[in-house]
Amino acid sequence: MIRRRVRKASSRIGHQCRIAARRAKACTHLDIDFGPGWDNPCRYFQSPKFFIFCENLHVTQSCPSTGAAVSISIAVLTHNETREFKWLMGSLEVAKELIDEIVIVDDYSDVEFLNVVQSFKVDWPIKFFQRRLNKNFAAQRNFAKSQCTGRLIFFLDADEIPSARILAGLPALLAWMESNDVDVCYLPRLNIVTREEEIRDPLTVTPKDTIFSSWEDQLRILRNLSKLKFVKRIDEGLYGFEGVYRFPQS
Numbered sequence: 001m002i003r004r005r006v007r008k009a010s011s012r013i014g015h016q017c018r019i020a021a022r023r024a025k026a027c028t029h030l031d032i033d034f035g036p037g038w039d040n041p042c043r044y045f046q047s048p049k050f051f052i053f054c055e056n057l058h059v060t061q062s063c064p065s066t067g068a069a070v071s072i073s074i075a076v077l078t079h080n081e082t083r084e085f086k087w088l089m090g091s092l093e094v095a096k097e098l099i100d101e102i103v104i105v106d107d108y109s110d111v112e113f114l115n116v117v118q119s120f121k122v123d124w125p126i127k128f129f130q131r132r133l134n135k136n137f138a139a140q141r142n143f144a145k146s147q148c149t150g151r152l153i154f155f156l157d158a159d160e161i162p163s164a165r166i167l168a169g170l171p172a173l174l175a176w177m178e179s180n181d182v183d184v185c186y187l188p189r190l191n192i193v194t195r196e197e198e199i200r201d202p203l204t205v206t207p208k209d210t211i212f213s214s215w216e217d218q219l220r221i222l223r224n225l226s227k228l229k230f231v232k233r234i235d236e237g238l239y240g241f242e243g244v245y246r247f248p249q250s
Contacts, residue, residue, distance in 0.1 A: 072099050072170050073150030073224070076158055077140055079107040079133065082116050084159035087201055089120050095167035101125045105144040107133040138229075138236035148224055152177070155220050161202055170221075177223055183241035184228070185221035188249040190214070215249050 074092065078085060092099060104117060108130055117128055127147060133140050145153060152174040156162060166187075173185070193212040194205060219238055222228055227240040 071150040071152065072174070073148035073153045074099055074102045075141075075144040075148055075153050075155045076102065076104050077107070077133075077137075077144060078104055078109060078113070078158045080109045080113055081158040082109075082113045083199065085113065085116060087161055087203075088156065088158055089124070091161040091163070092124075092167065094164040095170070096124075098167065098171055099125070100150050101127055101148070103127045103144055103147045104129065105140055105147070106130050107140070136233040138231050138233060141230040141236060145224070145228070145230070151224050153222050153224050155222070159202075173221070174223075177243075177245065180243065182243035182245045183223055183225060184219055184238065184243075185245040185247065186217040187220050187247055189216055189218045190249075191216060217246065221245075 076085075076088070092102070102124055104126060106113070106117075106128065117126065120126060121128070129143070129147060131140065131143055141155065144155075152170060154162075154170065176182070177185070191214050192205065192210050194209045195211055196209065222238065222241070225240075228238055229240055230236045231239050
């Protein structure tokens with residue numbers, strides 16, 4: 001799963017709860033359930049290629065492989081999210097041996113955040129860049145993508161926390177994507193509006209804290225292909241992909 005705390009819930013949830021979101025903080029949750037069904041996990045459609053899971057993906061040692069070394073990049077856009085970034089880095093600890101690099105593109109955060117990033121660079125392969133966002137999220141993501149050297153890129157927001165289950169499955173997922181010409185993966189995210197004013201560790205949020213919740217798909221995992229480009233300054237989208245993997249809500 002990925003759990004997320006966002007300061008502006010209205011930008012992440014449905015119109016029906018925008019009023020409530022102005023009075024509350026939000027937590028979002030992405031999940032991949034690696035269950036039975038690796039051998040034939042999806043249906044295939046032409047024009048464009050589209051993969052939809054019939055069963056949950058099961059990561060095994062017998063999954064398809066290209067023979068090349070696994071190469072995983074984590075890409076994060078940041079701006080003054082010190083607490084959230086610490087939670088994110090803590091969640092990545094379980095996959096430290098799998099992650100080849102963490103590319104951070106920062107919109108000129110304050111000194112406190114920069115010091116935190118510097119402290120993590122001691123033990124992590126962090127590539128840190130400062131670049132003005134200028135209200136152009138597509139350009140910022142394209143720059144981050146251009147700095148990634150991994151064959152698989154996992155885009156995360158600073159205030160998201162991926163589960164160990166997702167992280168452990170990335171090498172097998174990369175091999176499967178390369179073997180089946182899958183360019184990108186959509187992950188289901190559960191948006192949750194909470195009653196609290198103060199941001200706290202999203203892993204501590206319980207159902208009784210929730211005002212409203214809804215599912216939405218997020219395109220977060222992609223192969224590092226030159227044909228893939230983000231477009232639109234606000235509410236950016238990715239274009240140029242063909243093979244798509246859509247994980248089920250679980």
